[in-house]
Ligand SMILES: Nc1ncnc2c1ncn2[C@@H]1O[C@H](COP(=O)(O)OP(=O)(O)O)[C@@H](O)[C@H]1O
């Protein structure tokens with residue numbers, strides 16, 4: 001099973017100078033995503049690496065079916081997302097989950113952990129009686145144990161790493177096939193990043209999850225990813241097996257990223 005973006009272009013409608021509009025001058029801004037092809041398979045971690053503004057988040061939203069495309073298509077198991085209707089669309093939304101950079105922002109501050117994690121279950125019509133067991137199992141899966149000591153806490157009573165684990169649990173509880181993680185550790189303390197990354201890596205094994213891990217840090221990518229795609233100015237300039245991309249980079253931008261990552265060997269090995 002796989003999730004694929006095929007020749008996708010996303011051009012945001014830029015606010016143009018009024019004179020340009022009057023004179024019908026074409027917009028000159030380059031697309032945020034400019035003809036990208038990328039596949040995410042189940043049971044595989046793909047790292048999407050690139051500097052800020054290169055189009056990573058936009059591409060992530062494309063894969064998650066949350067972004068209007070200018071052209072190209074996104075498919076799940078060869079089915080074009082734009083053809084999905086009703087129940088099919090709902091199933092897709094359950095199968096593909098997104099995790100964001102700032103767990104504090106993505107969690108409602110007043111809700112308790114058990115309600116945060118259960119939220120998706122209610123939306124997807126899982127009967128009340130079945131929810132508690134699934135919430136508990138999801139918390140165990142993300143390492144928030146003993147579960148009883150976390151269920152009634154609120155986000156401010158958790159560390160940054162624990163908050164991100166709650167967000168991950170809220171996705172896992174829906175038993176997705178794919179997790180799109182947009183810079184999931186960049187707001188976290190360096191000391192706890194490795195634990196969260198290790199968790200994502202383990203989930204790929206234990207649940208055969210396909211993970212798209214967005215990062216601007218190649219050192220992170222090389223330790224958790226099977227496949228690395230390097231993005232620059234809306235294009236994927238290089239992609240391949242992680243060891244190959246980092247060991248024998250073909251593109252000068254990848255080489256520049258590597259040169260800016262002196263601690264490649266030491267990082268994230270915990
Ligand atoms: N909603 C939006 N409207 C207009 N431009 C946007 C929007 N979101 C992103 N962009 C622009 O698209 C480009 C890519 O952004 P983004 O996908 O967020 O990159 P990254 O995640 O790699 O930092 C940037 O130039 C950004 O300013």
Ligand SMILES: [Mg+2]
Pocket residue numbers: 056057058182
């Ligand atoms: Mg981004």
